[in-house]
Amino acid sequence: MSDMPKRITLQEWDLRYEQLSKTGAYQPDYGGPLSRHVEGGDQRLLKLRFDNSAAALRLWNFLLTEEDRLHEARTAGRKIVGTMKDLGTVPVMAYSFEDIVAFYPDGAWWIPCVMELGAGLLEIADSLGIDESFCPVRAMLGAFVTGAHFPIPDMLICSVGATCDDFSAIAQRLNGLGHPVFWWEIPHRRNPEPDEPAVNLPGGFSAPKCQVEFVKSQLERIKAALEELAGEKLDERKLSAGIQKANQVRRLLTELRKLAFTAERCPLPSLEMLIAEMLAIHFCSDRQETIVVLKELLNEVKNRVSAGNGVLDADAARIFWVNPVADLQVMNLLEDCGGRICGTEYLFTHALDEIPEDLPPLEALAQTALADPMAGSSIDRAQRICTDIELFGAEAVLISRIPGASHCALEGRIISEIVQETFDIPVLEIEVPPVTDSMRPTLNTRLQALVETVKSRCQTSLRKRRR
Amino acid sequence: MKAVIYTCPYVPAEWIAAHGLRASRLLLDRVDSTSMFIRTEGVCPFVRSFISEAMNNKDAEGVIVTTVCDQMRRVFDILVRKCELPAFLMNVPNTWQNIESQKLYVDELKRLGRFLSRLGGKSPSNDMLINIMLEYDTARATVLTARECLPARKYAEAIAAFGRDGPDQTTNRVRDTELQISGVSLAIVGGPLMKQDLDLFDIIEQSGGRIVLDATETGERGLCSKFDRRRLHEEPLMELANSYFGGICDASRRPNSGLYRWLEAEFDSRNVQGIIFCRHLWCDMWHAELRRLKDWTDLPVLDIDTAGDNETDGYRSINRIRAFLEMLQ
Numbered sequence: 001m002s003d004m005p006k007r008i009t010l011q012e013w014d015l016r017y018e019q020l021s022k023t024g025a026y027q028p029d030y031g032g033p034l035s036r037h038v039e040g041g042d043q044r045l046l047k048l049r050f051d052n053s054a055a056a057l058r059l060w061n062f063l064l065t066e067e068d069r070l071h072e073a074r075t076a077g078r079k080i081v082g083t084m085k086d087l088g089t090v091p092v093m094a095y096s097f098e099d100i101v102a103f104y105p106d107g108a109w110w111i112p113c114v115m116e117l118g119a120g121l122l123e124i125a126d127s128l129g130i131d132e133s134f135c136p137v138r139a140m141l142g143a144f145v146t147g148a149h150f151p152i153p154d155m156l157i158c159s160v161g162a163t164c165d166d167f168s169a170i171a172q173r174l175n176g177l178g179h180p181v182f183w184w185e186i187p188h189r190r191n192p193e194p195d196e197p198a199v200n201l202p203g204g205f206s207a208p209k210c211q212v213e214f215v216k217s218q219l220e221r222i223k224a225a226l227e228e229l230a231g232e233k234l235d236e237r238k239l240s241a242g243i244q245k246a247n248q249v250r251r252l253l254t255e256l257r258k259l260a261f262t263a264e265r266c267p268l269p270s271l272e273m274l275i276a277e278m279l280a281i282h283f284c285s286d287r288q289e290t291i292v293v294l295k296e297l298l299n300e301v302k303n304r305v306s307a308g309n310g311v312l313d314a315d316a317a318r319i320f321w322v323n324p325v326a327d328l329q330v331m332n333l334l335e336d337c338g339g340r341i342c343g344t345e346y347l348f349t350h351a352l353d354e355i356p357e358d359l360p361p362l363e364a365l366a367q368t369a370l371a372d373p374m375a376g377s378s379i380d381r382a383q384r385i386c387t388d389i390e391l392f393g394a395e396a397v398l399i400s401r402i403p404g405a406s407h408c409a410l411e412g413r414i415i416s417e418i419v420q421e422t423f424d425i426p427v428l429e430i431e432v433p434p435v436t437d438s439m440r441p442t443l444n445t446r447l448q449a450l451v452e453t454v455k456s457r458c459q460t461s462l463r464k465r466r467r
Numbered sequence: 468m469k470a471v472i473y474t475c476p477y478v479p480a481e482w483i484a485a486h487g488l489r490a491s492r493l494l495l496d497r498v499d500s501t502s503m504f505i506r507t508e509g510v511c512p513f514v515r516s517f518i519s520e521a522m523n524n525k526d527a528e529g530v531i532v533t534t535v536c537d538q539m540r541r542v543f544d545i546l547v548r549k550c551e552l553p554a555f556l557m558n559v560p561n562t563w564q565n566i567e568s569q570k571l572y573v574d575e576l577k578r579l580g581r582f583l584s585r586l587g588g589k590s591p592s593n594d595m596l597i598n599i600m601l602e603y604d605t606a607r608a609t610v611l612t613a614r615e616c617l618p619a620r621k622y623a624e625a626i627a628a629f630g631r632d633g634p635d636q637t638t639n640r641v642r643d644t645e646l647q648i649s650g651v652s653l654a655i656v657g658g659p660l661m662k663q664d665l666d667l668f669d670i671i672e673q674s675g676g677r678i679v680l681d682a683t684e685t686g687e688r689g690l691c692s693k694f695d696r697r698r699l700h701e702e703p704l705m706e707l708a709n710s711y712f713g714g715i716c717d718a719s720r721r722p723n724s725g726l727y728r729w730l731e732a733e734f735d736s737r738n739v740q741g742i743i744f745c746r747h748l749w750c751d752m753w754h755a756e757l758r759r760l761k762d763w764t765d766l767p768v769l770d771i772d773t774a775g776d777n778e779t780d781g782y783r784s785i786n787r788i789r790a791f792l793e794m795l796q
Contacts, residue, residue, distance in 0.1 A: 165537040
């Protein structure tokens, strides 16, 4: 089998795995053929296309063994903290403790996709009164009820305030089912008023200093609660070390994103990039291994870029993707239609931006929390998207609506308008449920239309330049 | 005098009035989804109507939106871009049990004060604020007392009129008392009602029921608690915050156990025999409470959901209410 980068099926990965094994390629303890995860119910893998590198294999195996790691942590007596909604801030603090493992139960929103609805989590959510009018994150309720996916955390911490109503309502339902939740407030990030002391946040937003101080007070509450849980004090030195480790992950991702999104030929498929980005939010329950996985992936990408190799055609339409998809297969679909990802905003850009290391650590974390794109206005978010479109040279924007999500009802139009006012590039909205099989033709048509529009615009501008 | 318009119960009318402006808490008119410039899929009908009102209200000089609900928070973005009316987004924390959240609410009132000053208002003295709070408190007590002698619809309208116009005409509005009609005692529970939703009160009465507790956001539940007169004279702004932020129970609170404690007390004191649960389509906050409420209470609960612009909705609701009351009689 050729070592040239390409997207392959699960069956092809099995053959490739044998080949890699024969050459004595290193496998971590969670390694193995990808197809073994199908036996555990991850049926969607059979329909996905994967990158064929050993680095991607490690990434996938790392992702798909997270539940095992959490159970091992429980067995080893480590405390498990379920952090909910803030996407990237509280885990930095949690992993600064010796014996705390933090993860996002929110991640259960991908279980209906990966198991092709086989786990029955959405039906359980239905039975609890949380029906399909809510975001697919409602699958989290089912995961708590069955206890079949992740161990029930020793503590649940959830941000509320400037968050989506779906999640807040679902977390409250969870609380009502006997899972106590530690609530903390993230205020709506607003623009500083004239003469009001302001702070420039990581990622480029700004906020009044009093809001940063408020969030810091909330993080102090969380810190105290975690200290009590862990029986360990978290001093500034430990928290600063935790921030430095998190920044190591963020720097790797920054480099990876820049290379993957700007290379002439796309060096890594969008699905692997999505998973790599997700590692930033809670390190897939193993911070050190996250760093190793990302380093390996980055090396692979560097090698491909320097060799001029890629997984897609050089003329692939350069698309900026907004919001994560509930069905992972849609990332494949864009590439099947002739597109590639050049820039993303998956609701957690604040988990990708470096945390300031020259500030008291809690203040730095407070700034990071407040830089959450969802905590501010859709206008702010659109402007950040515009900045990144320019940085990565995207030629179109795809806004992928999350079914039922409270923010998706109104934000798409604002983002679309601002992007078009700024760049005059096409913007398309699609809606992606957990399993898109029944609507694949529609999605296919819409994505093809976007890609064709981009390519025809490229040809037109090329002709204009030649004249 | 032009008005400062809003719908959220956590916006204190007294604070606006103390700045010399007219506070007008709106009971919204339903709008046809086709009349909106925005796509309507996923947008709560109440939010749609609010946008329409803010865009078209000729008597307003400012609009206040709060962060209590995510869709309303995002309405602010639309208003900033599409509406000429000056808009203010007030952070109302969902958490309430720690001092920082309470302080944030007070700080937001102060920031609202600066917005009101920019609209032409004047920062009030303590005496001015105290007088206005007393005036509102008295009028609110008058409205609340009228519950026992007004049909439920008129009572709901009196509360709405008090929110829209302030205390001036309160006594007149509740003076012409009428005999209370009999029937199965019901509570109506949920988020905000719109004008057309008040028809539900008539339908319920015609079907043999009577609303003895209006626990909607636009009803009694959305009124702040009575001011403590001593604290009011010592620190009026703090007492205002205490009565609004600390006195209004809502589904959006985290945790929202206070809402259930309040409901339990009110259900008991008013001998409630059944619950009409009223919610707008796409309102996640209240929708999520429906099953919880059913699990929590032994009382029968009827779910009435509205999409906002469909006549079929109305007929369906009538039939469901009739059937519900037939079972309870």
